[in-house]
Amino acid sequence: MKRINKGDSPEWFEAWKQDFKSENGREAHYKNDFSTNDRDGKMRRQRLRKQLIKEQGNICCYCMKRVFLNNSHIEHFWPKTFFPQIDLEYKNMFASCNGEGITDSDGHCGHKKEDWWDEEMISPAKTEVERMFKYSIDGKIHSVPRKPTTNIAQKMITQMGLDNYHLIRNRRNAIESSEVYDEERYSDENIRDFIDYYSNKDNDSYIPYCMAIVDCLRDCLSE
Template sequence: MKRVIKGTEPALFTQWKALANEGWTPSYSILRNPEKQALHDSLLREQGYVCCYCGNKITRESSHVEHFRPQHHFVHLDLEYTNLHASCQGETEDPKPAHCGHSKGNKFDENSNVSPLDEDCESRFRFTLIGRIEATDTDEPAENMINILALDISFLNNRRKEKLEGIFDNEFLASFAIEELEAIIQRYRHPRDGQYEAFDHVIARYAEQLLGR
């Protein structure tokens, strides 16, 4: 999971919601452009153009606006900006296999979840060199999120494996210094020109694991 630090919702979105009156109630189902596009673009920017769940690179076309707490069960959070993220797999795509927001759908347990907004969300997951994702220790909510988001499918494992092996090859692992790991963390925790590359957080997290964090 990729941590998201929320910014301010776009003005167009705020102004559209403020039009509510006795005869008209705004809801996500009737949100249209340009307000919907402004919302989507805002979410992409604050996430550095990567999915909030798997960390893969996304664009407006390859992502959708995701309700962390599903609309079906949390109607009052339908337009709550803190509940909205950008998740990979666009609304018009036929995801095979489905993962992240498309896999989660309406599945949600208020007592067993990890949110991208949680300060410690990334440290609650671990990665292996072959790209597998695991819950840290016996973290049941983290394990639950891996399952409902399908974060451990072969498609994602293979992409993460390729990225990890490009940095942590046998030569590096045989002779790395603490300073090198700290430099990797510093580099991959910060976007370049406002954007991350796919699975940057996985690289940073694996370096942290080598440091025993």
């Protein structure tokens, strides 16, 4: 998982919530008020999703797959069914991919997670998400052992389908096309430069599955 640096909530979004409150005398909620089934609701959803995708450097908040407007949805980290008081809180909103979505076992990320939650789960906005999972060269994801986060990391992997075979294959492909598989022997200094490259946005985008590549590059360091 790549930590998402959440910026301020967009002004238009906060203004819309304020206007709603003045007109209706109550706080707006996501499903019935913001994400209505009409044209306006669709426009609002798209506008917000566009902002979230951009903020995340065009990758899914959970699996780091490349996301676009047409293969993503607005994800509430704390599910809106159980946490209606924060269902329009910008900090609780992310852009998730839609998974591969053919059968249940193909699902991953937001649609697989659905209403699952656990009080210990850690949001993609927290730096800890970059230290609680570990990716190996075969494309698999693991919880980092012997840490306070080990248990919850394992639960998140299962509930979000992050060990799904589509994702394992995609990560393996991403690792194989990175410097990890180059025949050249790189110095630690070179490797650190690559790590830096994959850890940061390039032209406002992260490389898909960047943290999986970073973990494998770290394993290539001699010290």
